[in-house]
Amino acid sequence: MPLDYAKLKSMRIEPVRHTYTRRDTMLYALGLGVGADDPTAASDLKYIYEKSLVALPMQAVTLAAAPLLLAEPEFGINYKLLLHAEQSLLVHKPLPVEGTVIGEFSVDEIYDKGASKGAILYMTRKLVDASNGDLLATMSVVSFLRGDGGFGGKSEGAPKPRPVPADRAADHSVALANPRNQALIYRLSGDYNPLHIDPEIAAIAGFNRPILHGLCHYGMAGRALIAALCDDDPSRLQRLDTRFTSPVYPGEPLHVELWNIAAGDASFRVVASERNVVVQDFGRCEYRA
Structure with missing residues (x-):
């Protein structure tokens, strides 16, 4: 059955209520490698x-x-062929260290790239503080539906991310801590996809060992950018966008390359250092200067 555009666009997604604790906040940070280099810093x-x-x-x-x-x-989506292609985060207020939040969702658009090229799905999630109704963050997720092109939808008009500067070298490079057990810790924040822990599942997917969660190395890059651009003040981060371009293996060396564009605006990408492969591209970081 082909992708059902009308049904996806009109899909009603019930809000999700989520209570998290200080322990969850600490566990998330550990899952990004925080404290791996110097646990007393x-x-x-x-x-x-x-x-x-x-x-x-x-x-x-x-x-x-x-x-x-x-x-x-x-909905007619070949879910096994879905890939998380892009992630964006707009920060409206600092995230409390614990509390209850409500996720509100919408399907924004689906673009048809053709029967052999797949489709691109844009969704938005708004995160609201349940205690006072404050909007904390707006997130956009772009999914590449590799097996669902050719459903008859429009092919043009998709937002285009900003490329990193091609005419000059990066202004800074920051190494990322990526311990070999990184995925084992990060999954405890809620993403239990066996691709990130089970060697047999990873082999079926074509990998020689489990790979790291994309949102894990997204968070790792964000942590490095906060340190490099925001004087290590997380409340200054306002926007963090990226495109996932290649898998990452737990334990392999990574570094962030960043370009200063203007006051409060930087571009970045993440590179697997030993393989010299760009694993995140089109990165954009906006912050309170």
């Missing part, structure tokens, strides 16, 4: 020690996530 302790705990804004991507509605047969 004050810059890391604030994310993993309850004494003066603050939340990393990227934790929003793990909260009040939608159920796997896209896997329902009625």
Whole structure:
């Protein structure tokens, strides 16, 4: 059955209510490798020690996530061929270290790239503080539906991410901590896809070992950018966009390359250092200068 455009566009997604604790906030930070290099560094302790705990804004991507509605047969999506292609985060208010949040969802648009080229699905999630109704974050998720092109939809008009500068070298490069057990910790924040822990499942998917969650190395990049651009103040981060371009293996060296574009605006990409492969591209980071 082909993708049902009308049914997807009119899909009603019930809001998701999610209560999280300080322990979840600390676990998320550990899942990004915080404290891996120096567990006594004050810059890391604030994310993993309850004494003066603050939340990393990227934790929003793990909260009040939608159920796997896209896997329902009625929508006609070949869910096994779906890939998380892009992630964006707009921060409206600092994320509390604990509390209850509500996720509100919408299907924005689906673009048809052709029968042999797949389709692109845009969805938005708004994260609201249940205690006062404040909008905390707006997230956009772009999914590449590799097996669902040719359904008869429009092919033009999709938003185009901003490329990193091609005319000059990066202004800074920051190494990322990526311990070999990184995926084992990060999955405890809610993404239990066996691709990230089970060697047999990874082999079926064509990998020689389990791969790292895309949203894990997205969070790792965000942590590095907060340190490099925001004087290590997470409340200054306002926007973090990226496109996932290649898998990452737990334990392999990574680094972020960043370009200063204007005051409060930078471009970035993430590179697997030893393989010299770009694993995130079209990165955009906006922050309060």
